[in-house]
Amino acid sequence: MSVGERTLSLSNLDKVLYPEVGFTKSQVIDYYARIAPVMVPHVAGRCITLRRWPNGVDQQSFFEKRCPGHRPDWVPTAIGPGDGDQGIEYCRLEEPAALVWTANLAALELHGPMARCHDLDTPTMVVFDLDPGEPAGIAQCCRVALLLRELLSAVGLEAVPKTSGSKGLQVYVPLNSPHTHQHASRFALAAGQMVARDHPDEVLVEMTRSLRRGKVFIDWSQNSRHKTTIAPYSLRARPRPTVSTPLAWDEVADGADGADLAFEAEAVLERVEALGDLFEPALILRQELPNPSR
Amino acid sequence: MARAIWSGAISFGLVTVPVKLYSAVSRKTVRFNQLDSKTTSRVKQKRVNAEGDEVPYEQIVKGYEVTKDSYVIVTDEELASLAPKASRMIDITDFVSEADIDPVFYDAAYYLVPDELARKSYALLCKAMEESGRVAIANFVMRTKQYLVAIRPTDGALMMSTMVYADELVPTEEIPGLEELADIEVTDAELAMAGQLIDSLTTEWDAERYHDTYREQVLDLLEAKAAGEVRAVEAPAAADDAAVIDLLAALEASVSAAKEARKADAPAEKAKSGSSKKAKKAAKPKAKSA
Numbered sequence: 001m002s003v004g005e006r007t008l009s010l011s012n013l014d015k016v017l018y019p020e021v022g023f024t025k026s027q028v029i030d031y032y033a034r035i036a037p038v039m040v041p042h043v044a045g046r047c048i049t050l051r052r053w054p055n056g057v058d059q060q061s062f063f064e065k066r067c068p069g070h071r072p073d074w075v076p077t078a079i080g081p082g083d084g085d086q087g088i089e090y091c092r093l094e095e096p097a098a099l100v101w102t103a104n105l106a107a108l109e110l111h112g113p114m115a116r117c118h119d120l121d122t123p124t125m126v127v128f129d130l131d132p133g134e135p136a137g138i139a140q141c142c143r144v145a146l147l148l149r150e151l152l153s154a155v156g157l158e159a160v161p162k163t164s165g166s167k168g169l170q171v172y173v174p175l176n177s178p179h180t181h182q183h184a185s186r187f188a189l190a191a192g193q194m195v196a197r198d199h200p201d202e203v204l205v206e207m208t209r210s211l212r213r214g215k216v217f218i219d220w221s222q223n224s225r226h227k228t229t230i231a232p233y234s235l236r237a238r239p240r241p242t243v244s245t246p247l248a249w250d251e252v253a254d255g256a257d258g259a260d261l262a263f264e265a266e267a268v269l270e271r272v273e274a275l276g277d278l279f280e281p282a283l284i285l286r287q288e289l290p291n292p293s294r
Numbered sequence: 295m296a297r298a299i300w301s302g303a304i305s306f307g308l309v310t311v312p313v314k315l316y317s318a319v320s321r322k323t324v325r326f327n328q329l330d331s332k333t334t335s336r337v338k339q340k341r342v343n344a345e346g347d348e349v350p351y352e353q354i355v356k357g358y359e360v361t362k363d364s365y366v367i368v369t370d371e372e373l374a375s376l377a378p379k380a381s382r383m384i385d386i387t388d389f390v391s392e393a394d395i396d397p398v399f400y401d402a403a404y405y406l407v408p409d410e411l412a413r414k415s416y417a418l419l420c421k422a423m424e425e426s427g428r429v430a431i432a433n434f435v436m437r438t439k440q441y442l443v444a445i446r447p448t449d450g451a452l453m454m455s456t457m458v459y460a461d462e463l464v465p466t467e468e469i470p471g472l473e474e475l476a477d478i479e480v481t482d483a484e485l486a487m488a489g490q491l492i493d494s495l496t497t498e499w500d501a502e503r504y505h506d507t508y509r510e511q512v513l514d515l516l517e518a519k520a521a522g523e524v525r526a527v528e529a530p531a532a533a534d535d536a537a538v539i540d541l542l543a544a545l546e547a548s549v550s551a552a553k554e555a556r557k558a559d560a561p562a563e564k565a566k567s568g569s570s571k572k573a574k575k576a577a578k579p580k581a582k583s584a
Contacts, residue, residue, distance in 0.1 A: 063520060111521070154552035155545060190541035194549075209510050228521065290548070292540040 003033065006074060006097035010104050017056045017106060020239040023265075025106060028235065031265040032103040036096030038277040039233040043099075045116040047080030047090035049228050050107035057108070057237040064107070067091035072101060078117035081226045092117060108235045111228035114184065120225065125282055126173040126184045126289070127229050128192065129164070129219035133212030138262075141169035142255035144203055144216040147195050149249065155290055160281050161252050163261050165236035165244035168216075169252075170229065174285040181225045187289045188220030232279045235265065243268040246279035300436050302382035304406065304419070304445070304452075311412045311419060313384070315436075318403035318453060324512050377438040384443065384454070389428040392446060399444075399457045406445065406452040420447045 001008050013026040032039075050064040065088050067077045075098055079087035093099055093110070102110065114123035128148055130141040145161050148171050152159050160172050175184070192205040195218065204215050222229050230236070230244045245263040247255075255261045263271065271278075298314035328337040341349045356373075357365035384406075408416035423430065423446070430445040432454075442457045466472045 151545065151549060155548040186535065186538045187541055189535075190538050190545055193538070194542055194545050207511075207514060208507070209514055210505050210507060290541060290544045292537040292544070 001100065003097035003100050004095065006072070006095075008072070008097065008101055008104065010100075015056070015106075017053060017108065018239065018241050019056055019058055021241070023241045025104070027265070028106070028108065028241070029100055029103040031235065031241070031269070032099040033096060034269050035233050035265075035272065036099045038272050038279075039099065039231070040093065040096060041277075041283055042232045042279060043093045043110060043112055045092065045094070045118065046112040047078055047088075047117050047120075048093050048102075048231070049111040050091065050102055050105065051109040051111060051237070052105055052107045053237050054106045057239065061237060065090060068105070074098075075101060080113065080117060080120065090117070108237045110231045110234045112231045113225070113228050114181070114223055115225065121180065122178060123175065123181055123184045123223060125175050126188050127222050128171040128173075128188055129222045129229060130169045130171065131164075131212070131217040131219055132167055133209075133215050133217060136214050136216055137167065138163070138169060139256055139258055140202065140216050142252045142261070144195065144199075144218065145169050145171050145252050146249075146256060147199060147203075148191065148218075149252075151191055151194060157287055157289070158281060158285060160246065160279055161249065162232055162244055162246040162279060163242075163263070164230055165234065165242045166230075166238060169255075169261075170244075172279075172282055173289075174282045174287055175289070176284065176286045177288055179289060181223055183289060183291075185220060185223040186292065188218075188223050192218035192220045232282070233268065241265045245271070246277070248275070248278055298407070299404075302384060302434070304386065304416075304432070305383045306386045306419065306430075309415060309419075310383075311415045312409040313406045313412070313416070313452075314409070315454070316405045316407060318405050322506070322509060324509055324516070374438075378435045378440040381435060384432045384434040384445070386430045386432045386445070388431045389423075389426070390431055392427065392429045395429065395444060398463065401456040401458055404454045404456075406454050416452070417450075420450060420452050423447045423452075 001010055010026075010029060013024065013029070015025045016022055017025050017028055051061055052064060053059065053061045065080075065082075067075070067089050068091075071077075071091065074095075076092045076094065077089040078092050080090045082088040091098075091102070093102065113120075114125055114127060115121065116124060128145075130144055132138065132141050149159050149161075152171075152173060157173050160174065162170050162172070164170055189205065192203075196203040196205045202215055203218060204211055205218050205220060207217075207219075207221070221227065232244055232246055234244050236242050236244065240262075241264050242262050243265055245261070245268055247261065251259070251261065296316050298316055300315040302313065302315075304311040304313055329335065330337055341351070341354065343349050355367050355369070357367050359365055406416075432443050432445060434441055434443060442459060443454050444457055445452050445454045447453075
């Protein structure tokens with residue numbers, strides 16, 4: 001297969017990776033090839049972690065942080081956070097062909113950190129990862145996202161929402177200006193605490209899983225240097241090929257009223273056709289977080 | 295689905311009830327493998343003798359230490375000739391009152407499940423035991439080990455607990471510090487006060503209320519690490535971070551200022567929409583101010 005000037009050999013195209021709906025590897029590759037024009041800018045220049053399901057979503061998966069040695073010579077790498085003091089060589093996915101290559105590895109999910117690889121200490125955005133504890137679901141996440149947005153707008157910050165493609169929702173505050181991970185993390189915690197304090201029955205900021213039942217956990221800790229979050233437009237390894245889908249805020253409001261926000265590959269391609277890249281502010285909007293005075 | 299670990303029959307006078315045995319408890323301890331920190335390869339165990347030479351499995355025999363450094367050797371055949379016969383029967387010998395059994399005797403718990411054709415006699419036994427408030431004491435053999443068991447009805451099913459033998463219980467006299475308690479005296483007033491404290495903490499037993507929070511935290515940590523994330527173990531009780539408190543205060547100030555502004559705006563816009571300028575501005579889905 002040729003993508004632009006690159007030629008790749010693909011394997012096991014008929015392999016079913018989503019057995020419940022018969023979604024095959026060739027459909028995964030087709031999705032990533034077609035979403036690439038809007039997706040590449042969001043993953044490019046970052047240390048990307050691959051999560052691979054070589055035998056389908058109902059089988060074992062593994063995380064691949066270290067970029068495979070058999071990568072094509074046109075897939076560059078960058079040193080990123082490792083487990084100890086030593087860095088790890090991650091893949092950088094800089095062009096549409098690279099997404100076809102990872103799709104061919106059955107890397108259904110692509111995860112990225114908040115910072116770009118040339119400046120690992122400067123996050124380009126703040127993320128609030130809203131994780132519902134059963135029986136809470138995406139509708140509750142939407143409610144909490146709206147509360148967060150109200151708070152953020154009070155301090156003059158715009159935010160962009162996306163579904164996690166799984167059960168939750170993420171709200172991002174684009175920065176694109178010098179901030180530290182610590183600052184981003186503290187800000188996210190403070191904002192999370194404020195929402196949790198005003199809505200203790202709906203929201204919590206503590207990690208303890210047993211307290212999460214029926215509430216939405218605002219995970220502020222994803223802003224640390226070492227952490228990664230599902231990339232926008234990445235597929236998820238759920239029973240159906242759902243996508244981490246950027247949303248408009250009025251869709252979040254609809255979601256709070258129960259509208260279905262689980263978008264699958266084909267629907268996401270149609271959305272992009274009609275709406276463009278709703279996640280574009282994450283790339284270009286320059287904002288500054290309030291500063292702690294001490 | 296759970297899988298049966300044994301099948302046989304309950305024998306009870308002239309009646310036999312074919313049953314299967316299922317574990318009633320599945321332990322949820324988090325298990326770790328040992329790795330070499332340098333190479334992350336699995337650590338293997340080798341059997342070596344005192345001289346450090348590896349001993350092949352077929353060369354290993356069982357020795358029982360009679361006196362220090364002096365052993366008698368027994369073969370598997372000798373032990374097999376003594377092993378209790380696997381009779382496939384759970385032989386009920388006695389019925390006793392449940393209250394008479396100290397919980398310390400109970401060991402592992404199993405469910406007894408009747409074969410399809412034995413449902414009636416199983417249900418009958420279960421019901422009769424429920425009404426009499428009795429527990430059956432039985433012997434049975436599983437994998438060359440003989441067990442003493444107690445069978446009791448719970449929720450329309452028979453539950454079987456293996457029991458420790460009386461001579462396996464450690465007598466209190468062998469535990470240092472317990473004997474001295476015999477001479478301690480307490481006054482009635484002290485007793486009354488302690489009783490009140492107990493009453494004030496008395497509640498209905500609800501097993502659901504208690505969780506292994508340590509295991510939950512370990513699993514959270516493992517999940518996060520598996521997701522390519524590294525977390526400081528002493529993570530986030532958090533709010534005591536001065537900078538966070540400071541940011542929280544700044545946020546609060548901004549929010550109340552925004553509310554004030556909205557109030558001030560409200561009379562002018564009330565007739566139209568009731569929402570503030572600020573909210574409208576933020577409502578635009580695409581902000582492009584690069």
